[in-house]
Amino acid sequence: MDTTLLIIQVLNGLQLGLLLFLVASGLTLVFGILDFVNLAHGSLYMLGAFICASLTYALGNFLLAVLVALPLTGLIGWLTERVIARTLYVRDHLDQVLATFGLILVFDTMAHIIWGPQGIAVPLPDWLTGQVSLGGDLLVPTFRLLIIGAGLAAAGGLFWLVNYTRLGMLIRAGASNRTMVGALGIDIQLLFSLVFALGAMLAGLAGMLIAPITEASIGMGNSIIITAFVVIIVGGIGSIKGAFIAALLIGLIDTLGRAFLDDLFSLFMSSAAAENSAPALSAMLIYLIMALVLALKPQGLFPPKVR
């Protein structure tokens, strides 16, 4: 196997994994701390992309647009928590699933009304559109490196926030036992709003980063949310560390599966059969991993210590 190709594919997997982590970290926080199943988390990813796309055209600069769009997405998350999610905490999970599924339709239709059905392509500044050489013929698109950098930075920031700040301590405490946190006199409502807004910003950031590669389009969140759920189930619900490792694992497995499975298959079957079966299996691969983890460790790979 070609080493250059392998390195590039690992970088591609890393990029996908980090994007997944940005979406999954918010999902796992909200699910773990608020005990709230938020199917509409993907809608925040979509709104982040759309808001950033519009701002890119309005401000003429992608990076500036990201900086402005981040707090806006956080605000939408905060409002969603105050107005909709809060009334659903006392309900059971099925009600939450139904309500947030409805919320997806509302957000999708809203995006359709505001931005139209066609989706928006996001232009990048010139210095981001080229490629960077990592030695030899190892050429990587600059923007994909930026995604990896931004993803790692966000992950690092989150790690610091959760492990070394008072807010993080409360978040961890909330994930372990929220009744106790409330009993200790912490304003649990405020904590919930903050966590929700934080999750929205992280998902929005992922949407903003993917938009220049694909585009901002209606329903874009619905495909990633399924994978994000796979990530948090594999990682252990409520665990940031679990979400990080599982996201990278899923990202790498998915990318490497797409990249090398057909070559692998053609070693022991006809190339026509390999061509047909490899895409089918690589589409299933992450779900197979999830099934395997659920069978061996039903709590996920890194469940939070006290549940």
Add this chain to the structure above:
Amino acid sequence: MKKMMSAALAAAMLGLPAHADVKIGFVTTLTTPAAVIGNDMKNAVDLAMEHLGGMAGSTKLEVIYGDDQFAPEAGKQATDKLVQQDNVDFVAGYIWSHVLLASRKSVLDADKILISANAGPSQMAGQLCDKNFFSTSWQNDQTPMAMGEVLNRQGVKSLYIMAPNYAAGKDMTAGVERTFKGEIKGKDLTKWGADAQLDFSAELAKAKASGAEGIFVFYPGAAGGAFIKQYDQAGLKDTLPLYSVFTVDALSLPKLQAAGFKAVLGSKTTQEWDPTLDNEANKKFVTDFKAKFGTYPSYYAAQSYDAIMLIASAVEKVGGDVSNKDAVRAALKEADFASVRGKFKFGTNNMPIEDFYLREVVEDADGTWTTKVVETVYTDHVDAYAAECKMN
């Protein structure tokens, strides 16, 4: 109530035509990101109705839309509703081959006329052909076959192929492989549907490493724009020239232009229609479409416009009496309407026999990115499955 009855009585006594309006069901994608295609088709249908004044001869036409939600099961449901509840006489539309394949029985079993305005699955041109099924587009293989021919003429020796993993994707790759004489260095079929794969980083890296002289892709709708951007960002324009079918179109070009993805200018694609085709019907269609909707029509729009014009011509021929199916089929088969393709005729399997052109992406006089015809690749091309069709 009394008034209506007396009105009906008066109409009956005056001997007004007894035929009810002719209803056309039109199934396309009106939700999901692929709605951008459905919207364009709907615009074209509305324009066709406007040009017709809503009438086929002295018969009033009515169009009822159905949304397939980019999924076979939803498309079948929408079709069932049109056939059973709305009792339409014609069902037209269909972007996606897998949706059309899932929906065909609902229409054909009810002895209604089915007209594809885009999807052209090989099965329905061959073994599953039907006297009630007509197409105003093409059979899937034809456009990529024309592209394979172009590649041979340009001396391209090796090719990497990428397409989505569904019925049409497989037809497209089969088409280019049928005519392309060089070596296929690699092939990727990627996940498709409402949660389609849109990040092609892994596949593009493989394509680059394969050392192929060109890359052939088929990515309709939003995926096309996404592919072009990543192809641009990966800097493959010089090393791995792009040859595409149904990927660069009037829907993706405005977005690519707005975002400044210049790599697409000059890229080549094959098609049976182009906005620059020189005939009266096409000029009227393109001019009015641009005036009304502000963009160039896509080939989806052109084919949809033709579908409505075809239906209208047949309804007019039979004097609005669509109950006589043999007469309706005969009238359809004559294809006596002014197609935006200039000429239009059906083959033995009710698929069009038509020309295919090589098109290039250019900037028009107003600075808008569009396509123009470079050369004619095939004249009166018959699809490869016509021989398998035993019309019942």
